Amino acid sequence: MSAFDEPVSRRRALGLAAAAVGVATAATVGGAPTAEAAPAKAAASSVREVLGRGRKNAVALTIDDGPHPTWTPKVLDLLAASGVRATFSMIGQQAQAYPKLVRRIVRAGHALCNHSMTHPQPFGALDTAAIHRQIRDAQSAISDAAGTQPNLFRAPGGNWTPAVLDAADEYGLTPVGWSVDPRDWTLPGASVIEESLLTASAGDILLCHDGGGNRVQTVTALAAVLPQLRADGLRFVAL
Ligand SMILES: [Zn+2]
Numbered sequence: 001m002s003a004f005d006e007p008v009s010r011r012r013a014l015g016l017a018a019a020a021v022g023v024a025t026a027a028t029v030g031g032a033p034t035a036e037a038a039p040a041k042a043a044a045s046s047v048r049e050v051l052g053r054g055r056k057n058a059v060a061l062t063i064d065d066g067p068h069p070t071w072t073p074k075v076l077d078l079l080a081a082s083g084v085r086a087t088f089s090m091i092g093q094q095a096q097a098y099p100k101l102v103r104r105i106v107r108a109g110h111a112l113c114n115h116s117m118t119h120p121q122p123f124g125a126l127d128t129a130a131i132h133r134q135i136r137d138a139q140s141a142i143s144d145a146a147g148t149q150p151n152l153f154r155a156p157g158g159n160w161t162p163a164v165l166d167a168a169d170e171y172g173l174t175p176v177g178w179s180v181d182p183r184d185w186t187l188p189g190a191s192v193i194e195e196s197l198l199t200a201s202a203g204d205i206l207l208c209h210d211g212g213g214n215r216v217q218t219v220t221a222l223a224a225v226l227p228q229l230r231a232d233g234l235r236f237v238a239l
Contacts, residue, residue, distance in 0.1 A: 039169030043177035065211030067101035092138030099145035124161035193221035
């Protein structure tokens with residue numbers, strides 16, 4: 001299964017608005033306010049964009065491409081031990097295959113995010129009908145397993161296009177990007193993943209993976225980093 005996210009990183013280093021990357025028609029900075037009914041022009045890349053104001057020192061950990069029978073339980077144990085709530089961006093066919101893991105995630109108080117049915121890439125290259133099918137089928141698969149519906153959508157690879165954003169909007173899903181990407185799926189070593197995650201500050205959305213490959217580096221890095229970030233005064237919130 002090719003469940004890896006494509007590189008969409010170094011946004012922070014480049015100083016770009018994270019969610020604007022990959023969007024063909026980026027929102028105009030300082031432009032007129034858009035009508036409430038209009039779909040988002042870009043995916044959310046901060047906690048405030050998803051949850052609103054009043055979330056002082058909040059950060060969000062998102063965990064993508066699972067659930068996976070080997071790695072998801074390790075991540076869940078770690079989150080429980082660290083007192084951290086996270087958001088799981090699930091692939092629909094993984095949710096279908098491992099419904100007990102989906103229910104365990106929900107019972108632990110984590111949030112669910114639709115991450116397409118089969119994680120095809122580049123996601124934005126699919127035709128509109130296929131984009132809709134991917135979102136709709138994943139929504140059914142995750143809801144059937146979880147007993148509750150995701151309210152969020154993340155495009156595979158963070159590959160946002162106007163058509164993808166429109167489709168998410170039609171299903172009532174908030175498009176969620178990220179702002180800290182350690183590229184853990186490239187297996188750069190736990191210390192490299194740790195360094196990246198430790199750059200997190202209030203409002204950030206962190207990206208890690210429990211699916212798509214061997215995630216021992218990710219689990220090792222999270223075990224080291226979560227207590228440190230909490231000690232720094234950051235609060236982990238489920239989106
Ligand atoms: Zn992914």
